[in-house]
């Protein structure tokens with residue numbers, strides 16, 4: 589009988605742990621917005637080449653430009669770093685790590701929140 593109690597308590601703790609991690613995962617997956625999440629990454633990693641003033645390449649400084657080019661952007665930031673099409677170009681800026689790539693992927697998945 590005692591063993592049953594221990595087992596029960598164990599299951600209870602496990603369930604509790606599972607629920608909190610699940611909740612945390614959902615919380616982390618909260619809405620990705622262009623202004624708060626995507627733009628700061630671009631400003632950090634894609635300037636000056638894709639921003640006005642100094643940029644001579646395709647402009648990626650606005651919501652619309654990024655939405656229109658999202659597939660090309662996602663493709664390029666996920667290429668092997670030695671690929672000539674890889675972005676940031678020739679890794680002149682720090683390459684995006686998996687969690688930053690995930691932010692941009694989620695922006696698309698969640699339907700491009702401005």
Ligand code: HEC
Pocket residue numbers: 630633634635636637638645646648657660661664665672673675676677680681684
């Ligand atoms: C050091 C300058 C530089 C940086 C930084 C840079 N790029 Fe580029 N980018 C280029 C050049 C040069 C080209 C044109 C050559 C090519 O197509 O590969 C280009 C082309 C592109 C294109 C294709 C545009 C088209 O005409 O279809 C995309 C999309 C792109 N870059 C995205 C990005 C993203 C996203 C970042 C930041 C994570 C970034 N780039 C960072 C220089 C840069």
